[in-house]
Amino acid sequence: MRLPKFNYLGPKTLDEALDLLDTYKDDAKILAGGTDLLVRMKKGLLKPKVLISLKALNELSYIKKQSGFIKIGARTPLADIIDSDLIQKEAKALFQACKKIGAISIQHFRGTIGGNILQDNRCHHYNQSDFHRSGRQACHKDGGKICYAREEADRCNSTCQSDGATALMALGADITLVSKSNERTIDLADFYTTDGIMPHACESNELLKEIIIPVFGAHSSYQRLAYRSAIDYPIVCAGVLLKPSLKNEIAEARIVVGAMGRSPLFLAQISSSLKGKKLNDTIAFKKAADASMDSSATFAVHNVGATLEYRCSMVSQMVFQALEQTAETIKA
Amino acid sequence: MATNISFLLNGDKISYEIKDHWTLLHLLREEMGLIGTKEGCGNGECGACTVIVDKLAINSCLYLAIDADEKIIETIEGLASTDGTLHPLQQSFVDNGGIQCGFCSPGMIMSSKALLDENPKAGHEEIKHALAGNICRCTGYVQILDSVEAARDKGGQNE
Numbered sequence: 001m002r003l004p005k006f007n008y009l010g011p012k013t014l015d016e017a018l019d020l021l022d023t024y025k026d027d028a029k030i031l032a033g034g035t036d037l038l039v040r041m042k043k044g045l046l047k048p049k050v051l052i053s054l055k056a057l058n059e060l061s062y063i064k065k066q067s068g069f070i071k072i073g074a075r076t077p078l079a080d081i082i083d084s085d086l087i088q089k090e091a092k093a094l095f096q097a098c099k100k101i102g103a104i105s106i107q108h109f110r111g112t113i114g115g116n117i118l119q120d121n122r123c124h125h126y127n128q129s130d131f132h133r134s135g136r137q138a139c140h141k142d143g144g145k146i147c148y149a150r151e152e153a154d155r156c157n158s159t160c161q162s163d164g165a166t167a168l169m170a171l172g173a174d175i176t177l178v179s180k181s182n183e184r185t186i187d188l189a190d191f192y193t194t195d196g197i198m199p200h201a202c203e204s205n206e207l208l209k210e211i212i213i214p215v216f217g218a219h220s221s222y223q224r225l226a227y228r229s230a231i232d233y234p235i236v237c238a239g240v241l242l243k244p245s246l247k248n249e250i251a252e253a254r255i256v257v258g259a260m261g262r263s264p265l266f267l268a269q270i271s272s273s274l275k276g277k278k279l280n281d282t283i284a285f286k287k288a289a290d291a292s293m294d295s296s297a298t299f300a301v302h303n304v305g306a307t308l309e310y311r312c313s314m315v316s317q318m319v320f321q322a323l324e325q326t327a328e329t330i331k332a
Numbered sequence: 333m334a335t336n337i338s339f340l341l342n343g344d345k346i347s348y349e350i351k352d353h354w355t356l357l358h359l360l361r362e363e364m365g366l367i368g369t370k371e372g373c374g375n376g377e378c379g380a381c382t383v384i385v386d387k388l389a390i391n392s393c394l395y396l397a398i399d400a401d402e403k404i405i406e407t408i409e410g411l412a413s414t415d416g417t418l419h420p421l422q423q424s425f426v427d428n429g430g431i432q433c434g435f436c437s438p439g440m441i442m443s444s445k446a447l448l449d450e451n452p453k454a455g456h457e458e459i460k461h462a463l464a465g466n467i468c469r470c471t472g473y474v475q476i477l478d479s480v481e482a483a484r485d486k487g488g489q490n491e
Contacts, residue, residue, distance in 0.1 A: 001374035001393075007333050008352035008398050031396075038355075038394050039375045051352075055399060103465025105443065106376060108388045110395070230464030231377050 001042040001129075007050045014059060014178075018207060020052050022180040025204040028052050032075050033110035035102065036119040044130035045120075060114075060209065063087065070213040074114030078107040091213050092329065093220035093239045093322075097167035100222075103230035114208045117165045117175070117188075121158035121199045121262060122233065123303040125149055141197050149303035156196030157301040159259055161233035166258030167222045168211060169266055170239030176210040177202060185212065192263030199262060218243035218252065221325040223318045224259075227305065234259045235306045236314045238292070240322035242274075244330050250274050255323075257292055257315055261299030267292055279327045289320035337401040342410025350397045357381045357392040359400070360407060368408035368438050372467070379466030382439035383407045389446035391465070408438035411445070421445055421483045430479030432470035439466050444480045454484060 008031075011017040021028055029037055029048040040046045054060060060075035063084050070091055072081065081087050081098045088095045102111050125148035126133075126141045138144025140156035147153035169188050176185045186201075188211075193201050202208070224237035237258040245251040253274040258264040270291045277284040293316040302308045338347040350359055360366045360383070369392060372380030376391040383392045384406040411419035418426070421441050431437050440463060447454050447462035454462070459480050468476060 001371075002358065003353040003355060005351075005353045008335075008396065010398075034396065035376055035391075035394050038396075042374060053399075102376070103379070104462055105379060105382055105389045105391050105465045108390070110376075110390060 003038065003041055004044070004047055006041075006048055008053060009050055010053045010056055012056050014057055014207075014209075017052055017054065017057060018178060018180045018205075020050075021207060022205045024050050024052075030054060030207060032112040032115040033077070033106075034115075035106050035110045036115055040120065040127075043128065044133075045127070065090075065215070068215055070215055072113055072211040072213070074208040074210060075112050076114075078102070078111045078113060078116070081113055082107065090215050091171055091220065093167040093170050093222040093241065094164070094213070096222040097163040097224070097237075097239070100224055100226070100234070101163050106231065113164055113211060116162055117168065117211070118200065118202070118208060119162050121156075121160050121196050123149055123156075123158040123196075124305060125303060126158060149301040153301075156262075157303060158196035158199070158262065159301075159304050160192070160199060160261065160263045161259045161304060162264070163222070163224060163234060163237060163258070166234075166237050166256050166264040167220075167239045168213070169264045170222070170241045170254050170256040171213050171220055172241065172254060173214075174212045175208060176212065177206045178209045179203060179205045179207070182206075183209075189266050194262050196262045216243065219326050219329045221322040221329070223322045223325070225314050225318060233304065235304055236260065236311050236318050238315065238318035238322045239264075240319065240326050242279075242323070242326045242330065244279060248279055248330075250277050250279065255288065255292055255319055257296040257319065259304065260296040260311070260315060265296050265299060267295050270295065279330055282324075285320055285323040285327075288323065289316040292316065292319040335398055335401075337398060339400050339402060340404045342406055352396075352398055354397040355393055356383065356385075356395040356397050356400050356405075359397040360392065366407055366409050370435055370438055372435070372439075377467070378436075379439040379443060379463075380436055382442040382466065384442055384446050387446065387449060389443045389462075406442070406445070408442060411441070419445075420486060421448070421480070424483035424486070425476070425479045428479040428482050429475045432468075436466060436468045436470075440468070440476055444483070448480070448484055452484065452487065456481065459484075 027049040031051040031053045054075045060073040062073040078098045149157045173188045220241040222239045224234040226232040226234050239256045241254040243252040253271045255267045255271045297312040333352045370380040372378035376394045381392040
């Protein structure tokens with residue numbers, strides 16, 4: 001498969017990159033690893049006139065701990081995150097998620113954490129070749145008015161299948177976006193628009209700069225289900241965070257279910273129902289897991305493989321396993 | 333837009349005028365005629381296009397040729413000696429039946445080489461992990477894993 005033509009720009013500094021982005025706006029796409037972008041371009045889903053490569057911007061590749069926060073540069077390769085003791089110890093869910101993304105050839109070199117969060121939503125009716133899509137009417141995401149995943153749907157039902165985003169949302173991460181004239185930090189959960197066509201609240205002149213994870217004595221876990229152990233998107237995944245109190249009760253909980261909706265789903269009510277429960281309260285975990293299944297099932301459509309029924313019932317399993325594993329880590 | 337890049341390909345210094353939208357795979361196969369590296373899915377899912385860039389295995393179908401500037405690149409063509417003697421990994425694939433149709437073999441061998449160059453004592457699980465991004469559609473993976481293990485056990489020497 002060939003790439004459509006484009007011009008390649010290689011800015012040397014972040015300021016230069018932001019200038020270029022401000023000039024070209026929608027005509028430009030940011031190239032970090034390219035493992036998502038280039039595939040979309042090959043399929044004719046995106047046709048940017050210029051690619052702005054972050055290759056030279058080593059200032060965006062770092063992992064550091066600073067006054068109670070872990071800060072990760074958006075262009076940090078997945079392999080660096082997997083190798084980081086800090087992430088393994090203090091943000092285990094992210095470590096587990098990154099290990100599952102792609103295979104060595106993707107992680108080691110090309111894939112970046114920023115790119116993983118910013119990957120566009122997917123749907124197996126939409127993520128197809130030009131030829132496949134040319135044989136039928138365009139769907140919502142393709143600029144048309146119909147949805148092949150759910151009949152009579154008035155909007156796009158594409159699914160966010162990012163491993164990194166689910167884990168980071170469970171960890172309560174914030175992200176920093178920069179443009180030529182502005183810099184803003186927002187909660188990752190607010191970054192999602194729940195619109196399948198434009199899933200991220202990111203302006204065309206903005207660039208993801210940093211991911212900020214709070215460290216406050218909590219433990220986390222990430223579980224996912226996919227067809228293949230490598231190079232595959234999750235069909236269901238769950239990220240969980242638990243903070244124990246001094247009495248070994250749950251002081252704070254966060255449950256996030258991914259690959260079910262148009263964005264990762266933070267289940268606030270179910271999460272707070274775990275507050276005050278004992279760490280070995282398996283029944284409470286089971287209840288929370290089943291409630292997570294019920295809540296997320298309403299968002300899911302049959303568009304990323306496996307049957308809807310199977311995916312829904314596995315939500316409960318993924319959440320339960322993640323809760324159990326987090327509790328185990330705390331006890332150990 | 334055309335850009336001039338230079339890189340080390342299998343030990344030879346190469347200078348080439350490329351277009352911005354070429355992938356490394358396109359440069360190797362279509363322009364330079366090095367058809368040992370295969371194009372399978374073109375999406376980074378199958379690993380048939382694996383080559384080694386600066387000692388790391390990468391999918392050349394998702395690697396822009398322009399990014400290869402100043403890099404050290406190894407492809408399957410660079411493994412055998414000029415007199416035709418196969419690289420120990422290649423010989424091991426032949427000896428242990430790690431090849432059926434051969435389409436996945438260049439990718440499998442390059443992924444294995446990147447691993448064994450970095451860790452000559454890699455265990456079974458590490459080999460499986462390193463080859464997780466490579467798909468074989470003929471038969472299975474047992475002979476392929478056996479081939480890599482046999483090459484590892486011989487410590488990079490042909491018998």
